[in-house]
Amino acid sequence: MEKEPVEVTIIKGGPIHVKGHFAFKDSAGKVETRDQELYLCRCGGSSNKPFCDGTHRKTGIKE
Template identity: 60%
Template sequence: MEKSGKAVHSEDIRIFYKNRGILDELKIGGELNLSTEIQIFDNGPIHVKGDFDLKDGQGKSFPKKEEAYLCRCNLSSNKPFCDGQHEGNLSHCARVENA
């Protein structure tokens, strides 16, 4: 794995997360899971899954989760998280344009 032009070794990653007390949360089948997947659901929220740090406008981190559903409709009473208020109120399907 490489980050910012420097090689990053799995043992360095293991030590980094172990020192922060979250190493066990990142293990899947004994292996570290350091990837993040973001999907925009049709007419719904943004789904974020994997290794991520969600911060508020002041830079404070929300509690660490394995996945989150983020509001796109601005109707949720639990922002930035989705609470299902978009049902029937959001009409948008994000699509990748062919390059």
């Protein structure tokens, strides 16, 4: 069975969307998630870094 390639998309005014089959590791190498999809914060305002928590909707992101 062939796996879908990982797709990374920068959402205009929003987070980075990662979709596919992947392991996401923290800076210590611990696997945080093996989800098929996640959203990474790129505004710096999330209270749940490195994941987006929707704060960018209030603070905005300069493109």
